[in-house]
Amino acid sequence: MYKFGVIGPGAVGAVIGESLQNSDYHVTFLGRKEGKVCIERVEDPESTTFPVEAISEVETVFDYLFIAVKGTQLEGIMPHLDKLMHADTVCILCQNGYGQLGKFQLPGNTYQAVVYISGQKKGNVVMHFRDRTLILPENTVTKKLKKVIAASNLDIQLQSDYRNEVWYKLIVNVAINSVTALSRNTALILQEEKVQSLCKRLIQEGVEIAAAEGVYFQEKVLEEIMKIYAGYPSQMGTSMYYDMINGQSMEVEYIQGFLYEKSREHDLNTPCLDTVYSLLLASEMKG
Ligand SMILES: NC(=O)C1=CN([C@@H]2O[C@H](COP(=O)(O)OP(=O)(O)OC[C@H]3O[C@@H](n4cnc5c(N)ncnc54)[C@H](OP(=O)(O)O)[C@@H]3O)[C@@H](O)[C@H]2O)C=CC1
Ligand SMILES: CC(C)(CO)C(=O)C(=O)O
Structure with missing residues (x-):
């Protein structure tokens, strides 16, 4: 056995x-x-x-x-x-x-x-x-x-096509994990339209980075991921949100940091990613 x-x-x-x-x-x-x-x-x-x-x-x-x-x-x-x-x-x-x-x-x-x-x-x-x-x-x-x-x-x-799956999940995570961790709030925040817009922009930037890496998604991916988010119960958090509220280290290096490095490598313009990445890093700084 x-x-x-x-x-x-x-x-x-x-x-x-x-x-x-x-x-x-x-x-x-x-x-x-x-x-x-x-x-x-x-x-x-x-x-x-x-x-x-x-x-x-x-x-x-x-x-x-x-x-x-x-x-x-x-x-x-x-x-x-x-x-x-x-x-x-x-x-x-x-x-x-x-x-x-x-x-x-x-x-x-x-x-x-x-x-x-x-x-x-x-x-x-x-x-x-x-x-x-x-x-x-x-x-x-x-x-x-x-x-x-x-x-x-x-x-x-x-x-x-495993690589596609890796990138898809990175894109799922880059939006919802960032906004829940930074707001210290659960999927409830998706009820706010401005949060939805920010998620969409983060997803779009992720899709552009993936494309620069040779991983292409169809346009419908944006709606598809927003639909996944809409299916989350409002009390559900994300792994990064739980780390943030528990004062534990977050996996910023492997999600936002990984994407940020790729964005720089390909000289892309990813203002939303750059902002959430900076703020997540800042939130982990200790004096
Ligand atoms: N939670 C989620 O919804 C999702 C999480 N993920 C990913 O899955 C991975 C695991 O996350 P998640 O399950 O949420 O994390 P948790 O914090 O819930 O679990 C991690 C576990 O590992 C234990 N652990 C830590 N260090 C050691 C060690 N040295 N030896 C033995 N055990 C140890 C922790 O113990 P202790 O409690 O004592 O610290 C804890 O039980 C992460 O990469 C996350 O991003 C992916 C999808 C969804
Ligand atoms: C967003 C979610 C729940 C998707 O499974 C996840 O991967 C996480 O909490 O880190």
Whole structure:
């Protein structure tokens, strides 16, 4: 039986682990320290609790490792990875943004998933709002993973045009994550037309950067993403919003920062991106 490990029992990691565990796969949740994580859903009285083991104590060697810590927390797990892996362990980096795999030396068998799982961790409780989807590049390793976990309700989608998916998600994130984090408010703010206009301009700038990188989206992408936002419950935040209100480091470097660098590289005019990026950086400055 394959052994699955989920590093980072937070909003994303807990839902991934739950999907596998509920279908009787052998799953270990690895956190900073021993404890538990409880998953809840709005309007569902049932909740499920899973044990969490301290990453430093675990001696299991895993066949598949889902890494669901924040990009800003990757450094902290690096010293533990070797002992948790064998030569063929497959790592799935479940994170927003891009550029992490260029910065950290994760093992050869690592693929970054484009993550569509929305939730919030408060203490040891995860509120799961919606979705259970991981999009991965299509290759023999990921095809095998999809087959191996076919009995779970984790929706693994394999894409030959994976790069498009990465850019699409970056564009989804650049608008909604920026406006929710900077306003310190949830998707409720989308009811304000001026916020909608700002989101549209950020999406448009993202689309222009993608095009400069050779990733082209049709014009309808703007309405499509605004429709995704319109489907968010008003109490839903974003991962960056939760970090902002909890005083934690945000993944600015891998979302807005990544796009900003690309914008400069191609000498583009992206005033909205430049503004939100500066303000997000400013909000993280400490005296
Ligand atoms: N939340 C969301 O709706 C979405 C998030 N994402 C992306 O998914 C990724 C994960 O985000 P999310 O699940 O929200 O983050 P969370 O903060 O909810 O979860 C991260 C988890 O990792 C744990 N962790 C941190 N450092 C370590 C460590 N050194 N060893 C073990 N565990 C550690 C945290 O523990 P502790 O609680 O002790 O800090 C926490 O349980 C991010 O890249 C995010 O952008 C993508 C789509 C949606
Ligand atoms: C916007 C959202 C919820 C989309 O899944 C996300 O990726 C995040 O919170 O960072």
